[in-house]
Amino acid sequence: MKYLNCVLASFALCFVLTAALLPLLKRLKAGQYILSYVKEHAYKGGTPTMGGLGFVAAALACTFAFEGFGSNKTNFTLVITAGFAVVGFLDDYLKLRRRENEGLKPYQKIIFQLAIAAAAATYCYVNDITFLFIPFGGGIGWQAGWFIIPVAAFAFVATVNCVNLTDGLDGLAGGSSLACIASLGVILVQTYAEGATAAFCMVGALAAFLLFNCNKASLFMGDTGSLALGGLIAGLAVFSGNALYIPVLGIMFVVSGISVIVQVIYYKRTGRRVFLMAPVHHHFQMKGFSESKIAYAYFVITALVGILCIMFV
Secondary structure, three states: OHHHHHHHHHHHHHHHHHHHHHHHHHHOOOEOOOOOOOHHHHHHOOOEOOOHHHHHHHHHHHHHHHHOOOOHHHHHHHHHHHHHHHHHHHHHHHHHHHOOOOOOOHHHHHHHHHHHHHHHHHHHHHOOOOEEEOOOOOOOEEEOHHHHHHHHHHHHHHHHHHHHHHOOOOOHHHHHHHHHHHHHHHHHHHOOOOOHHHHHHHHHHHHHHHHHHOOOOOOOOHHHHHHHHHHHHHHHHHOOOOHHHHHHHOHHHHHHHHHHHHHHHHHHHHOOOOOOOOOHHHHHHHOOOOHHHHHHHHHHHHHHHHHHHHHOO
16 A cells, blocks of 8 residues: 555656646756757657656655655665766756757766766675575575676666667657566565665656656656666666666666667678667657557566566566
């Protein structure tokens, strides 16, 4: 019952915050600048961005309301999430200020990400969070010891960037993240691990945000939202010993990341493209699939993989 209340409370709060945030962003002319080569998205130019502020604030506030300051892991997860949200906000703000689709320089963004990831990895090692459960292993795992430092750091950096890459169509990153975080929340409940409250608070907040973000979106989450979601997913998984579940539960995020890597490497070697456009969701869009169908497929696949993981915890 507690977790249902978390979902309902965060849904209500996020809906109110986002409804209030939308006209404010419009007045501030905080509209998204669309990349010129993504012609299919030309009509989206000027759509308000930084909507992630709504669901991040709602999820954090409700988590503290239901759990207070009793769990160190949960508190640190929220700090990490907020840290990545700040990085994303800086990126979004600079894009708006410069009136172009480039905010932080790539090297600046990765430095910030590595700093937060290093802090998270150090937290794991210092607090002896070094056991890694093997997906579908029924509780079997591996004691990583000091090796948890590079594993955790990589998990955070990879997750935030892959979620960020997936944020390219209306409702795509939001829906996939909702399914991923909901599945992770159930796993945390099943294994009596900390963080379930934060997970279900974000589920409720995302459900409300998607009312504004599904096609045709009236509001984008921006890097403020996508980096925060990646940080939360990584934090919930890593701090509960479930880091190895990230590429499984986040299978569609992995697909986004790998499609970009494959496209870049193949193009540099041959001068040709594997996909019409990367990440691969743009490939499907150029093949004629609607944004709604692609977002729905990503959500369903993520949810089905989540159910499989839950069945074999």
